[in-house]
Amino acid sequence: MAKRVLREEEAALWRMVVRDIEPLHPDRPKSRPAPVVVSPTASTPEKKEKLTVVSAPSNSELSFKAMLSRPVIRRPKLQDLRIGVRSPGLDDTSWKRLSRGDLKVDAKLDLHGYIVQDAFERLIEFMHRAKSRNWRCVEVVTGLGSGATSGLIRRELPLWLQRSDIRPMVLAVVHPHSANHGSVRILLRTKRR
Known part of the structure; x- marks a missing residue:
């Protein structure tokens, strides 16, 4: 039981350390932190209340159909500019x-x-x-x-x-x-x- 409490404290500390880190590629969409749902379990007067931490599933745990339903944002890339060469889209x-x-x-x-x-x-x-x-x-x-x-x-x-x-x-x-x-x-x- 002491190991479990220690792991939960380490996980909470790790989330605090990582939350302010800026991504190397700011133009990529930022991933949102997984929502944490805390549900108290039944407690007795002599035992302390335990907390169970449940996180959202990662991409590897999602089904293929669920991954396809997520919107994909694609930006059109402009063609390199060259002098004397006609650009696409020009009449x-x-x-x-x-x-x-x-x-x-x-x-x-x-x-x-x-x-x-x-x-x-x-x-x-x-x-x-x-x-x-x-x-x-x-x-x-x-x-x-x-x-x-x-x-x-x-x-x-x-x-x-x-x-x-x-x-x-x-x-x-x-x-x-x-x-x-x-x-x-x-x-x-x-x-x-």
Whole structure:
């Protein structure tokens, strides 16, 4: 009987220690702690009251049918963004107009002469401004670069557009001039008016 009481105390202590631990992957759904049902048993005046701890069944103890009935949350994964490659979900007319350079550019951002960190900050601000103003097509000029470390901004731009706060805004990216890769045109998702 003393071993059983000790095990129950250890289990309670373990639950207290584990309850504040943060998961390594916060985007995964958090598992809820198993509900604990405490039911007192009949007591006699000379014996202390015993408590029985009953926990919810784990996934391995659930039936196959019960596991299938649980909802599964799936988030659509956005395809990696590549310059000059048509994204799924983009209609033919918009793609042709963008790739030919026929779409009207709503705003232009010139990143010539900036260091990489400043260019990154300006791009993030520009993209959020484009979203708030519901612009359809924007142009970002990075320049070709010169010197030993030429074109750092040009090389980093696709990675910046792939960020989780920017990627949902972008439909497609193309070079407006096939001979000059120092600028890109970005087709953005817009809110319906």
